[in-house]
Amino acid sequence: MSQENGMSRRAMLVKLGIFLNGAVGIFLAVPIVRFLLSPVTREKKFGYESWLSLGGLEQFPAGQTRLATYRNPVVNAWDGETDSIACWVRNVDHKTFQVFAINCAHLGCPVRWFPQSSLFMCPCHGGVYYQDGSRASGPPERGLFQYDYKVEDGKLLIKAGGMPTPGQPVANKVEGKATCA
Amino acid sequence: MRLIQKVGEWFDLRLQLGTPIRETAEHPVPRETASWFYVFGSAALTCFMLQIVTGILLALIYVPSAGEAWNSLQTLNHGIALGWFIRALHGWGSNFMVAIVLIHMVQVFLFGAYKFPRELTWIVGVLLLLVTLGMAFTGQIMRFDQDAYWGLGIGASIASRVPVIGPWAVNLMLGGPIIAGATLSRFFALHVFVIPGLLIAFVGLHLLMVLKLGINEWPMPGRIVRRATYMQEYRELTHKEGIPFVPSAVWKDILFSGFILLAIAACAVYFGPFGPSGQPDPTIIQTAPRPDFFFLWLYALLSFLPPSAETPILLIAPAIGLIVLLALPFFAGEGEKSWKRRPIAVLTVLLIAVALGTMTHLGEHTPWSPVMDAWSSEPIPQQYIHGRTALERQGALVFQAKQCHNCHSLDNRGGKRGPALDAVALQLTKDQLIRQVIQGGGNMPAYGKNLSPAETSALVAFLETLHPANQKPARNASQVDALGASEVSPR
Numbered sequence: 001m002s003q004e005n006g007m008s009r010r011a012m013l014v015k016l017g018i019f020l021n022g023a024v025g026i027f028l029a030v031p032i033v034r035f036l037l038s039p040v041t042r043e044k045k046f047g048y049e050s051w052l053s054l055g056g057l058e059q060f061p062a063g064q065t066r067l068a069t070y071r072n073p074v075v076n077a078w079d080g081e082t083d084s085i086a087c088w089v090r091n092v093d094h095k096t097f098q099v100f101a102i103n104c105a106h107l108g109c110p111v112r113w114f115p116q117s118s119l120f121m122c123p124c125h126g127g128v129y130y131q132d133g134s135r136a137s138g139p140p141e142r143g144l145f146q147y148d149y150k151v152e153d154g155k156l157l158i159k160a161g162g163m164p165t166p167g168q169p170v171a172n173k174v175e176g177k178a179t180c181a
Numbered sequence: 182m183r184l185i186q187k188v189g190e191w192f193d194l195r196l197q198l199g200t201p202i203r204e205t206a207e208h209p210v211p212r213e214t215a216s217w218f219y220v221f222g223s224a225a226l227t228c229f230m231l232q233i234v235t236g237i238l239l240a241l242i243y244v245p246s247a248g249e250a251w252n253s254l255q256t257l258n259h260g261i262a263l264g265w266f267i268r269a270l271h272g273w274g275s276n277f278m279v280a281i282v283l284i285h286m287v288q289v290f291l292f293g294a295y296k297f298p299r300e301l302t303w304i305v306g307v308l309l310l311l312v313t314l315g316m317a318f319t320g321q322i323m324r325f326d327q328d329a330y331w332g333l334g335i336g337a338s339i340a341s342r343v344p345v346i347g348p349w350a351v352n353l354m355l356g357g358p359i360i361a362g363a364t365l366s367r368f369f370a371l372h373v374f375v376i377p378g379l380l381i382a383f384v385g386l387h388l389l390m391v392l393k394l395g396i397n398e399w400p401m402p403g404r405i406v407r408r409a410t411y412m413q414e415y416r417e418l419t420h421k422e423g424i425p426f427v428p429s430a431v432w433k434d435i436l437f438s439g440f441i442l443l444a445i446a447a448c449a450v451y452f453g454p455f456g457p458s459g460q461p462d463p464t465i466i467q468t469a470p471r472p473d474f475f476f477l478w479l480y481a482l483l484s485f486l487p488p489s490a491e492t493p494i495l496l497i498a499p500a501i502g503l504i505v506l507l508a509l510p511f512f513a514g515e516g517e518k519s520w521k522r523r524p525i526a527v528l529t530v531l532l533i534a535v536a537l538g539t540m541t542h543l544g545e546h547t548p549w550s551p552v553m554d555a556w557s558s559e560p561i562p563q564q565y566i567h568g569r570t571a572l573e574r575q576g577a578l579v580f581q582a583k584q585c586h587n588c589h590s591l592d593n594r595g596g597k598r599g600p601a602l603d604a605v606a607l608q609l610t611k612d613q614l615i616r617q618v619i620q621g622g623g624n625m626p627a628y629g630k631n632l633s634p635a636e637t638s639a640l641v642a643f644l645e646t647l648h649p650a651n652q653k654p655a656r657n658a659s660q661v662d663a664l665g666a667s668e669v670s671p672r
Contacts, residue, residue: 036353037353039352039353039355039356039357039358039363040349040352040353042357043352043358048357048358067466069464072358072359072361074357074358074359075361076361076362076363077248077362078246078247078248078249078362079247079248079361079362080246080247080248080249080251080362080461081248081460081461081462081463081464082247082330082359082360082361082362082364082461082462082463083359083361084462084463084464085359085463085464086463086464086466102463102466103334103338106338106483107334107335107338107339107483108331108334108335108337108338109331109334109335109470110331110463110466110468111466112466112467112553114584114587116556116582116583116584117583117584117585117626117628117631118630118631119584119626119631121551121553121587122550123468123469123470123550123551123553124331124335124469124470124480124484124550125480125483125484125549125550126484126549126550126551126598128551128626130626130627130630136621136626136627137621137624137625137626138549138624139483139484139486139488139491140488141488141489141491161358161359162358162359163334163337163351163355163358163359163360165337165338165340165341165342165347165348165351166338166341166342166492167338167340167341167342167343167347167348167351168341168347168348168351
């Protein structure tokens with residue numbers, strides 16, 4: 001057993017082995033991490049949002065707020081019903097629309113529209129919004145999330161694709177105003 | 182019998198496990214620890230083993246796919262012999278496991294078991310609490326019904342509030358832009374592989390340390406833990422007057438575990454399995470999502486935090502709580518173990534128990550949520566309409582039609598979001614009522630845009646009648662002076 005610089009041949013081979021495994025480990029970690037981060041990197045590359053049709057304008061009478069559904073643009077075959085997303089469409093005056101996310105701006109529960117009192121109410125923690133989506137009461141810090149919309153060939157289109165959350169509201173950011181009616 | 186002995190000897194010659202197992206089983210423990218207070222750890226382990234067995238059984242049928250999970254649970258409930266019972270055992274086993282882990286934690290805390298030299302045992306125990314709660318949370322997502330779907334929405338909304346990386350965290354948690362197939366698949370991987378793996382590893386470590394360091398002795402007031410002398414004192418306690426764990430102490434563990442299994446089975450038979458509730462179809466919005474029992478307190482907390490403080494509290498409080506739990510053995514590693522000499526410890530436990538209990542109770546009743554169908558399902562009590570004028574009755578109609586009843590109760594029926602209005606006329610004058618209805622405020626929406634002047638007059642006329650017969654309604658004293666009593670005389 002030869003001693004060189006206070007290190008035996010075998011000890012050096014052990015270190016070499018550990019180094020080799022470490023290097024391979026780092027080499028393997030790169031694809032593993034990239035695999036795990038794919039939901040994030042995919043959004044950065046392609047984005048999740050696109051223009052989707054909610055149907056003909058005749059479904060949304062002026063002055064009313066109606067429930068509409070659309071199929072999410074990014075889907076897997078095994079998603080079942082979870083691809084169908086609901087939203088509230090308010091036809092303000094036949095030219096102007098407001099398309100609200102179904103998700104409460106507090107913690108994402110589905111808000112319900114009450115036409116009699118012109119309020120959106122959330123069943124989870126009691127968030128309430130006025131008909132224009134602005135916050136009326138309860139724990140939400142802002143108004144309802146709104147989608148960008150456009151009208152093309154008599155159809156209402158919205159830009160959607162991701163679940164709106166307080167940290168990542170949909171494209172058109174409308175902050176809740178404390179309206180005093 | 183000779184044959185069994187021979188087979189045993191054959192294996193033992195090769196495995197060489199007989200002696201260490203016997204030594205472990207018969208290791209001496211302090212006499213007083215053969216107590217009913219020391220049975221919760223083994224009971225938690227028993228629950229975990231039941232969860233493993235029933236979990237594997239459920240996995241024989243369950244399909245971890247967003248499109249099929251709900252249907253496969255229906256098959257388990259209705260299509261397969263005793264599938265409902267296995268689901269019920271797994272569901273109730275989960276509730277019992279969380280409860281017993283919490284009781285075990287309170288017991289070791291009050292008995293000072295986290296002190297020297299068992300600091301690491303406590304820390305691994307805290308990690309075990311976290312993974313147990315992780316199992317409970319991911320388990321309710323396996324049910325993949327409406328509650329699971331919107332529960333994930335709540336989780337994503339909380340995750341999104343993390344500064345800077347919030348949106349990334351949401352995509353990572355959901356496995357994509359929305360709650361869908363990828364979401365259930367990754368939570369299945371967590372529930373079935375990742376977290377149980379951690380749980381098994383931590384349980385192994387926890388048990389190893391209990392065996393190596395010995396079970397915490399029964400705390401005696403005045404017997405102070407000191408790093409320099411504790412090991413010696415403990416050795417004397419176990420070797421001079423100790424008793425062998427098997428059979429002197431273990432029989433209570435075995436009996437209690439058996440009792441717990443029986444209780445789980447009884448609950449499973451009597452109450453049946455949990456859900457699933459409605460299909461996970463996000464276009465069905467007639468739903469009031471609710472988390473499982475052990476997360477109700479959090480659900481309640483989320484409705485009481487002031488909006489501006491919510492995000493910092495949600496993100497920082499859990500970290501502080503965890504740090505306190507993990508650091509506990511380091512700033513209280515020595516000293517008195519007995520709860521009789523640790524009043525702050527006892528008060529802390531009581532305070533947390535009362536707070537969690539109250540929050541859970543509130544979470545079960547959700548007084549902060551409007552009762553979505555009260556306006557159409559809860560009539561105005563008869564005594565509030567009887568003998569009233571046409572205008573006042575019209576006001577009662579407005580009260581119903583404008584969904585006031587969803588947030589305000591009459592005769593204890595209807596929403597609890599706003600104050601009960603049975604005696605509102607005692608507190609607010611006519612002018613104040615008009616102002617409150619039109620402008621809102623104090624967490625009430627403004628109804629000015631949604632009520633015509635005629636509707637407002639009728640509604641306020643009705644509200645003015647809401648006072649006990651023997652008490653006069655509120656009046657504006659200055660108006661009396663200015664206009665004379667006859668102008669403002671209350672009815």
